[in-house]
Amino acid sequence: MFIAVSLAILITMGLALARALTGPTTYDRIAAVNMFGTKTVLLIAVLAFLSGRTDLLDIALVYALINFIGVVAALKLVTQKNFHSSGEKERKVE
Amino acid sequence: MLIMAGKFIQLHGINRLAFYLLNWMHGILEMKSYSFAALLLLFWVFLSGHLGPLLLGLGLVSVALTVFLSQRMNVIDHESYPLHLSSQLPAFIVYMFKEIIKANIDVIKRVLQWQGSTISPQLVELPALQKSDLGRVVYANAITLTPGTVSIELSQDTILIHALTEEAAEELATGSMAKEVSSRVFDE
Amino acid sequence: MIIDILSWVCLFAGGMLGIVGGIGIHRFPDFYSRLHAAGITDTLCAMLILFGLGLQAGFTLAAFKLALIFVFLFFTSPTASHALANAALHSGLKPKLVMNGRGVGS
Numbered sequence: 001m002f003i004a005v006s007l008a009i010l011i012t013m014g015l016a017l018a019r020a021l022t023g024p025t026t027y028d029r030i031a032a033v034n035m036f037g038t039k040t041v042l043l044i045a046v047l048a049f050l051s052g053r054t055d056l057l058d059i060a061l062v063y064a065l066i067n068f069i070g071v072v073a074a075l076k077l078v079t080q081k082n083f084h085s086s087g088e089k090e091r092k093v094e
Numbered sequence: 095m096l097i098m099a100g101k102f103i104q105l106h107g108i109n110r111l112a113f114y115l116l117n118w119m120h121g122i123l124e125m126k127s128y129s130f131a132a133l134l135l136l137f138w139v140f141l142s143g144h145l146g147p148l149l150l151g152l153g154l155v156s157v158a159l160t161v162f163l164s165q166r167m168n169v170i171d172h173e174s175y176p177l178h179l180s181s182q183l184p185a186f187i188v189y190m191f192k193e194i195i196k197a198n199i200d201v202i203k204r205v206l207q208w209q210g211s212t213i214s215p216q217l218v219e220l221p222a223l224q225k226s227d228l229g230r231v232v233y234a235n236a237i238t239l240t241p242g243t244v245s246i247e248l249s250q251d252t253i254l255i256h257a258l259t260e261e262a263a264e265e266l267a268t269g270s271m272a273k274e275v276s277s278r279v280f281d282e
Numbered sequence: 283m284i285i286d287i288l289s290w291v292c293l294f295a296g297g298m299l300g301i302v303g304g305i306g307i308h309r310f311p312d313f314y315s316r317l318h319a320a321g322i323t324d325t326l327c328a329m330l331i332l333f334g335l336g337l338q339a340g341f342t343l344a345a346f347k348l349a350l351i352f353v354f355l356f357f358t359s360p361t362a363s364h365a366l367a368n369a370a371l372h373s374g375l376k377p378k379l380v381m382n383g384r385g386v387g388s
Binding site: 001002005008011012014016018027031032035038041045054060064065072 | 290293298300301303304307308313323324331335339342344347348350351354355358359361362363365366370372373375
Protein backbone atom coordinates (compact mmCIF):
# COMPACT_ATOMS: atom_id res chain seq x y z
CA MET A 1 0.00 0.00 0.00
CA PHE A 2 2.89 2.36 0.77
CA ILE A 3 4.19 1.37 -2.66
CA ALA A 4 0.90 2.46 -4.29
CA VAL A 5 1.04 5.83 -2.53
CA SER A 6 4.66 6.41 -3.52
CA LEU A 7 3.75 5.51 -7.12
CA ALA A 8 0.93 8.09 -7.05
CA ILE A 9 3.36 10.70 -5.72
CA LEU A 10 5.86 9.76 -8.43
CA ILE A 11 3.18 10.24 -11.11
CA THR A 12 2.43 13.69 -9.67
CA MET A 13 6.13 14.51 -9.69
CA GLY A 14 6.28 13.46 -13.33
CA LEU A 15 3.37 15.75 -14.20
CA ALA A 16 5.03 18.64 -12.33
CA LEU A 17 8.29 17.94 -14.16
CA ALA A 18 6.45 17.99 -17.49
CA ARG A 19 5.04 21.41 -16.60
CA ALA A 20 8.50 22.60 -15.58
CA LEU A 21 9.86 21.50 -18.98
CA THR A 22 7.02 22.87 -21.12
CA GLY A 23 5.92 25.86 -18.99
CA PRO A 24 5.63 28.93 -21.21
CA THR A 25 6.89 31.41 -18.59
CA THR A 26 9.72 31.22 -16.09
CA TYR A 27 7.23 31.57 -13.24
CA ASP A 28 5.37 28.45 -14.39
CA ARG A 29 8.65 26.59 -14.16
CA ILE A 30 9.44 27.87 -10.67
CA ALA A 31 5.91 27.02 -9.46
CA ALA A 32 6.27 23.51 -10.90
CA VAL A 33 9.65 23.08 -9.20
CA ASN A 34 8.08 24.24 -5.91
CA MET A 35 5.38 21.61 -6.28
CA PHE A 36 8.02 19.02 -7.18
CA GLY A 37 9.87 19.87 -3.97
CA THR A 38 6.74 19.53 -1.82
CA LYS A 39 6.07 16.14 -3.38
CA THR A 40 9.67 15.14 -2.69
CA VAL A 41 9.15 15.86 1.01
CA LEU A 42 6.03 13.67 1.01
CA LEU A 43 7.82 10.94 -0.96
CA ILE A 44 10.71 10.84 1.52
CA ALA A 45 8.20 10.62 4.39
CA VAL A 46 6.36 7.72 2.72
CA LEU A 47 9.66 5.96 1.92
CA ALA A 48 10.68 6.29 5.57
CA PHE A 49 7.65 4.23 6.54
CA LEU A 50 8.04 1.88 3.57
CA SER A 51 11.58 0.95 4.62
CA GLY A 52 10.78 1.15 8.34
CA ARG A 53 13.61 3.63 8.96
CA THR A 54 11.94 6.65 10.53
CA ASP A 55 15.30 8.47 10.68
CA LEU A 56 14.57 9.48 7.10
CA LEU A 57 11.92 11.87 8.46
CA ASP A 58 14.73 14.20 9.57
CA ILE A 59 15.81 14.45 5.95
CA ALA A 60 12.23 15.25 4.91
CA LEU A 61 12.12 17.97 7.56
CA VAL A 62 15.31 19.57 6.31
CA TYR A 63 14.18 19.22 2.70
CA ALA A 64 10.94 21.09 3.45
CA LEU A 65 12.97 24.07 4.66
CA ILE A 66 15.61 23.92 1.92
CA ASN A 67 12.89 23.73 -0.75
CA PHE A 68 11.33 26.99 0.44
CA ILE A 69 14.67 28.80 0.62
CA GLY A 70 15.61 27.46 -2.81
CA VAL A 71 12.38 28.69 -4.41
CA VAL A 72 12.76 32.15 -2.88
CA ALA A 73 16.40 32.32 -3.97
CA ALA A 74 15.49 31.28 -7.53
CA LEU A 75 12.75 33.93 -7.59
CA LYS A 76 15.21 36.57 -6.41
CA LEU A 77 17.66 35.55 -9.12
CA VAL A 78 14.95 35.72 -11.79
CA THR A 79 13.45 39.08 -10.76
CA GLN A 80 16.70 40.89 -9.94
CA LYS A 81 19.21 39.08 -12.15
CA ASN A 82 21.60 38.79 -9.18
CA PHE A 83 21.80 37.72 -5.55
CA HIS A 84 23.48 40.71 -3.94
CA SER A 85 21.12 43.68 -4.40
CA SER A 86 18.42 44.14 -1.79
CA GLY A 87 15.40 44.49 -4.06
CA GLU A 88 14.21 47.76 -2.51
CA LYS A 89 15.99 49.81 -5.14
CA GLU A 90 14.39 47.97 -8.03
CA ARG A 91 10.89 48.57 -6.67
CA LYS A 92 11.53 52.31 -6.65
CA VAL A 93 12.70 52.30 -10.25
CA GLU A 94 9.56 50.60 -11.46
CA MET B 95 43.43 34.25 26.66
CA LEU B 96 44.99 36.06 29.62
CA ILE B 97 47.69 37.55 27.41
CA MET B 98 45.00 38.82 25.02
CA ALA B 99 43.08 40.37 27.90
CA GLY B 100 46.30 42.03 29.11
CA LYS B 101 47.01 43.48 25.67
CA PHE B 102 43.41 44.74 25.47
CA ILE B 103 43.75 46.50 28.85
CA GLN B 104 47.05 48.03 27.72
CA LEU B 105 45.39 49.38 24.61
CA HIS B 106 41.96 50.50 25.83
CA GLY B 107 42.17 50.65 29.64
CA ILE B 108 40.36 48.54 32.21
CA ASN B 109 37.14 50.54 32.02
CA ARG B 110 36.58 49.68 28.41
CA LEU B 111 37.03 45.95 29.10
CA ALA B 112 34.57 46.09 32.00
CA PHE B 113 32.10 47.89 29.75
CA TYR B 114 32.28 45.18 27.08
CA LEU B 115 32.03 42.41 29.66
CA LEU B 116 28.99 44.02 31.27
CA ASN B 117 27.33 44.47 27.91
CA TRP B 118 27.91 40.82 27.11
CA MET B 119 26.62 39.69 30.51
CA HIS B 120 23.55 41.87 30.12
CA GLY B 121 22.73 40.13 26.85
CA ILE B 122 23.30 36.71 28.41
CA LEU B 123 21.13 37.43 31.41
CA GLU B 124 18.13 38.60 29.46
CA MET B 125 15.10 36.53 30.32
CA LYS B 126 14.03 36.00 26.75
CA SER B 127 17.22 34.25 25.75
CA TYR B 128 16.73 31.79 28.62
CA SER B 129 13.26 30.74 27.48
CA PHE B 130 14.54 30.69 23.91
CA ALA B 131 17.37 28.36 24.94
CA ALA B 132 14.97 26.12 26.86
CA LEU B 133 12.70 25.92 23.83
CA LEU B 134 15.63 25.05 21.55
CA LEU B 135 16.87 22.39 23.95
CA LEU B 136 13.42 20.81 24.09
CA PHE B 137 13.38 20.89 20.29
CA TRP B 138 16.77 19.17 20.14
CA VAL B 139 15.72 16.40 22.54
CA PHE B 140 12.50 15.74 20.65
CA LEU B 141 14.24 15.66 17.28
CA SER B 142 17.17 13.44 18.33
CA GLY B 143 15.35 11.11 20.72
CA HIS B 144 18.66 10.14 22.37
CA LEU B 145 19.51 11.05 25.95
CA GLY B 146 23.16 9.93 26.06
CA PRO B 147 25.74 12.36 27.50
CA LEU B 148 27.53 12.87 24.16
CA LEU B 149 24.43 13.87 22.18
CA LEU B 150 23.04 16.00 25.01
CA GLY B 151 26.42 17.75 25.28
CA LEU B 152 26.49 18.41 21.54
CA GLY B 153 22.94 19.74 21.85
CA LEU B 154 23.93 22.09 24.67
CA VAL B 155 26.86 23.42 22.65
CA SER B 156 24.77 24.04 19.55
CA VAL B 157 21.96 25.65 21.56
CA ALA B 158 24.48 27.99 23.22
CA LEU B 159 25.94 28.88 19.83
CA THR B 160 22.48 29.51 18.35
CA VAL B 161 21.39 31.74 21.24
CA PHE B 162 24.67 33.67 21.04
CA LEU B 163 24.35 34.22 17.29
CA SER B 164 20.68 35.18 17.38
CA GLN B 165 21.44 37.66 20.15
CA ARG B 166 24.17 39.22 18.06
CA MET B 167 21.76 39.37 15.11
CA ASN B 168 19.05 40.84 17.33
CA VAL B 169 16.36 38.48 16.10
CA ILE B 170 14.86 37.68 19.50
CA ASP B 171 12.27 40.43 19.49
CA HIS B 172 8.78 41.08 20.80
CA GLU B 173 7.14 39.07 18.02
CA SER B 174 9.00 35.83 18.64
CA TYR B 175 6.59 34.88 21.44
CA PRO B 176 3.05 35.39 20.16
CA LEU B 177 1.55 35.33 23.65
CA HIS B 178 -0.61 38.37 22.94
CA LEU B 179 -2.70 36.30 20.52
CA SER B 180 -6.19 35.25 21.49
CA SER B 181 -7.00 32.09 23.40
CA GLN B 182 -9.39 31.23 20.58
CA LEU B 183 -6.51 30.31 18.27
CA PRO B 184 -7.41 26.57 18.25
CA ALA B 185 -10.93 27.46 17.11
CA PHE B 186 -9.41 29.54 14.32
CA ILE B 187 -7.24 26.60 13.23
CA VAL B 188 -10.31 24.33 13.10
CA TYR B 189 -12.12 27.00 11.05
CA MET B 190 -9.14 27.18 8.66
CA PHE B 191 -9.17 23.40 8.17
CA LYS B 192 -12.87 23.48 7.33
CA GLU B 193 -12.35 26.31 4.83
CA ILE B 194 -9.36 24.54 3.25
CA ILE B 195 -11.33 21.33 2.76
CA LYS B 196 -14.37 23.16 1.32
CA ALA B 197 -12.24 25.19 -1.11
CA ASN B 198 -10.26 22.10 -2.11
CA ILE B 199 -13.38 20.18 -3.04
CA ASP B 200 -14.54 23.09 -5.19
CA VAL B 201 -11.23 23.38 -7.06
CA ILE B 202 -11.00 19.58 -7.53
CA LYS B 203 -14.47 19.58 -9.10
CA ARG B 204 -13.39 22.29 -11.54
CA VAL B 205 -10.21 20.42 -12.46
CA LEU B 206 -12.10 17.22 -13.18
CA GLN B 207 -14.91 18.72 -15.30
CA TRP B 208 -13.77 17.64 -18.73
CA GLN B 209 -16.24 19.28 -21.09
CA GLY B 210 -15.85 23.04 -21.08
CA SER B 211 -13.89 24.78 -18.35
CA THR B 212 -15.99 26.49 -15.69
CA ILE B 213 -13.35 28.72 -14.22
CA SER B 214 -13.72 32.50 -14.33
CA PRO B 215 -10.51 34.10 -13.01
CA GLN B 216 -10.94 37.42 -11.24
CA LEU B 217 -8.70 40.11 -9.81
CA VAL B 218 -10.30 41.65 -6.72
CA GLU B 219 -9.09 44.33 -4.34
CA LEU B 220 -10.22 43.77 -0.77
CA PRO B 221 -9.85 46.05 2.26
CA ALA B 222 -7.49 44.77 4.95
CA LEU B 223 -8.77 46.32 8.17
CA GLN B 224 -6.40 44.50 10.52
CA LYS B 225 -4.56 46.91 12.79
CA SER B 226 -1.14 45.30 12.96
CA ASP B 227 1.28 44.06 10.32
CA LEU B 228 0.99 40.60 11.84
CA GLY B 229 -2.79 40.69 11.39
CA ARG B 230 -2.51 41.54 7.72
CA VAL B 231 0.07 38.82 7.20
CA VAL B 232 -2.15 36.24 8.93
CA TYR B 233 -5.10 37.32 6.79
CA ALA B 234 -3.12 37.18 3.52
CA ASN B 235 -1.69 33.78 4.45
CA ALA B 236 -5.18 32.47 5.27
CA ILE B 237 -6.40 33.67 1.86
CA THR B 238 -3.50 32.02 0.05
CA LEU B 239 -3.82 28.81 2.05
CA THR B 240 -7.36 28.19 0.76
CA PRO B 241 -7.02 27.00 -2.85
CA GLY B 242 -9.03 29.10 -5.26
CA THR B 243 -7.75 32.41 -3.93
CA VAL B 244 -4.19 33.77 -3.89
CA SER B 245 -3.15 37.09 -2.42
CA ILE B 246 -0.90 38.85 -4.91
CA GLU B 247 -0.10 42.25 -3.48
CA LEU B 248 -0.24 43.45 0.11
CA SER B 249 -0.29 47.22 0.61
CA GLN B 250 -1.09 49.43 3.60
CA ASP B 251 -4.84 48.85 3.75
CA THR B 252 -5.80 46.72 0.75
CA ILE B 253 -5.01 43.23 -0.52
CA LEU B 254 -5.03 42.38 -4.23
CA ILE B 255 -6.41 38.89 -4.80
CA HIS B 256 -6.53 36.52 -7.74
CA ALA B 257 -9.54 34.23 -7.46
CA LEU B 258 -10.13 31.17 -9.61
CA THR B 259 -13.91 31.64 -9.71
CA GLU B 260 -16.44 34.39 -9.24
CA GLU B 261 -17.98 32.49 -6.32
CA ALA B 262 -14.70 32.32 -4.42
CA ALA B 263 -14.17 36.06 -4.95
CA GLU B 264 -17.70 36.84 -3.77
CA GLU B 265 -17.32 34.70 -0.68
CA LEU B 266 -14.14 36.50 0.28
CA ALA B 267 -15.77 39.86 -0.39
CA THR B 268 -18.37 39.15 2.30
CA GLY B 269 -15.49 39.54 4.76
CA SER B 270 -16.31 36.54 6.92
CA MET B 271 -12.70 35.36 6.89
CA ALA B 272 -11.43 38.82 7.84
CA LYS B 273 -13.87 38.80 10.76
CA GLU B 274 -12.63 35.38 11.86
CA VAL B 275 -9.03 36.57 11.77
CA SER B 276 -9.65 39.73 13.77
CA SER B 277 -12.01 38.17 16.32
CA ARG B 278 -10.37 34.81 16.89
CA VAL B 279 -6.68 35.64 16.47
CA PHE B 280 -6.42 39.13 17.93
CA ASP B 281 -9.46 39.67 20.18
CA GLU B 282 -10.30 42.86 18.27
CA MET C 283 -7.76 -2.28 12.76
CA ILE C 284 -10.13 0.64 12.25
CA ILE C 285 -7.17 3.01 12.56
CA ASP C 286 -5.33 1.02 9.90
CA ILE C 287 -8.24 1.26 7.46
CA LEU C 288 -8.62 4.98 8.15
CA SER C 289 -4.95 5.56 7.52
CA TRP C 290 -5.06 3.65 4.22
CA VAL C 291 -8.07 5.68 3.13
CA CYS C 292 -6.24 8.91 3.97
CA LEU C 293 -3.07 7.83 2.17
CA PHE C 294 -4.98 6.69 -0.91
CA ALA C 295 -7.06 9.89 -1.07
CA GLY C 296 -3.90 11.94 -0.66
CA GLY C 297 -2.19 10.18 -3.54
CA MET C 298 -5.24 10.64 -5.78
CA LEU C 299 -5.46 14.35 -4.89
CA GLY C 300 -1.80 14.71 -5.86
CA ILE C 301 -2.57 13.31 -9.30
CA VAL C 302 -5.62 15.60 -9.60
CA GLY C 303 -3.40 18.59 -8.80
CA GLY C 304 -0.89 17.38 -11.39
CA ILE C 305 -3.67 17.22 -14.00
CA GLY C 306 -4.83 20.66 -12.89
CA ILE C 307 -1.51 22.35 -13.60
CA HIS C 308 -1.79 21.05 -17.18
CA ARG C 309 -5.45 21.91 -17.71
CA PHE C 310 -5.69 25.48 -16.43
CA PRO C 311 -5.01 28.20 -18.99
CA ASP C 312 -2.58 30.63 -17.36
CA PHE C 313 0.05 30.88 -14.66
CA TYR C 314 -2.17 32.39 -11.95
CA SER C 315 -4.88 29.74 -12.23
CA ARG C 316 -2.21 27.03 -12.23
CA LEU C 317 -1.12 28.32 -8.83
CA HIS C 318 -4.55 27.30 -7.49
CA ALA C 319 -4.11 23.77 -8.81
CA ALA C 320 -0.66 23.60 -7.22
CA GLY C 321 -2.40 24.77 -4.04
CA ILE C 322 -4.42 21.54 -3.87
CA THR C 323 -1.29 19.43 -3.72
CA ASP C 324 0.28 21.77 -1.18
CA THR C 325 -2.64 21.73 1.26
CA LEU C 326 -5.16 18.88 1.29
CA CYS C 327 -2.91 16.29 -0.38
CA ALA C 328 -0.02 16.93 2.02
CA MET C 329 -2.47 17.04 4.92
CA LEU C 330 -4.03 13.66 4.10
CA ILE C 331 -0.75 11.87 3.43
CA LEU C 332 0.95 13.18 6.57
CA PHE C 333 -2.15 12.40 8.64
CA GLY C 334 -2.29 8.87 7.26
CA LEU C 335 1.39 8.33 8.05
CA GLY C 336 0.84 9.77 11.53
CA LEU C 337 -1.92 7.21 12.15
CA GLN C 338 0.53 4.48 11.17
CA ALA C 339 3.17 5.86 13.52
CA GLY C 340 1.01 6.24 16.62
CA PHE C 341 2.28 8.31 19.57
CA THR C 342 6.00 8.24 18.81
CA LEU C 343 8.77 10.65 17.92
CA ALA C 344 8.02 9.90 14.26
CA ALA C 345 4.53 11.36 14.68
CA PHE C 346 6.04 14.47 16.25
CA LYS C 347 8.37 14.86 13.27
CA LEU C 348 5.45 14.40 10.86
CA ALA C 349 3.55 17.14 12.70
CA LEU C 350 6.61 19.37 12.41
CA ILE C 351 6.85 18.73 8.64
CA PHE C 352 3.15 19.58 8.41
CA VAL C 353 3.61 22.88 10.26
CA PHE C 354 6.61 23.87 8.12
CA LEU C 355 4.75 23.07 4.90
CA PHE C 356 1.75 25.10 6.01
CA PHE C 357 3.85 28.13 6.82
CA THR C 358 6.07 28.03 3.77
CA SER C 359 3.69 27.04 0.95
CA PRO C 360 1.42 30.14 1.06
CA THR C 361 4.50 32.34 1.41
CA ALA C 362 6.07 30.78 -1.67
CA SER C 363 2.79 31.08 -3.63
CA HIS C 364 2.43 34.74 -2.67
CA ALA C 365 6.06 35.49 -3.57
CA LEU C 366 5.62 33.78 -6.96
CA ALA C 367 2.38 35.60 -7.80
CA ASN C 368 3.78 38.93 -6.63
CA ALA C 369 6.97 38.55 -8.68
CA ALA C 370 4.97 37.50 -11.75
CA LEU C 371 2.65 40.53 -11.44
CA HIS C 372 5.58 42.93 -11.02
CA SER C 373 7.34 41.47 -14.05
CA GLY C 374 4.28 42.40 -16.11
CA LEU C 375 2.70 38.99 -16.61
CA LYS C 376 -1.02 39.73 -17.12
CA PRO C 377 -3.58 37.23 -15.82
CA LYS C 378 -6.35 36.07 -18.17
CA LEU C 379 -9.52 37.44 -16.63
CA VAL C 380 -13.24 36.93 -17.08
CA MET C 381 -15.23 39.79 -15.70
CA ASN C 382 -18.77 38.75 -16.65
CA GLY C 383 -20.19 35.47 -17.85
CA ARG C 384 -18.62 32.07 -17.45
CA GLY C 385 -15.84 30.12 -19.04
CA VAL C 386 -12.45 31.15 -20.34
CA GLY C 387 -12.05 31.44 -24.09
CA SER C 388 -8.81 29.54 -24.50
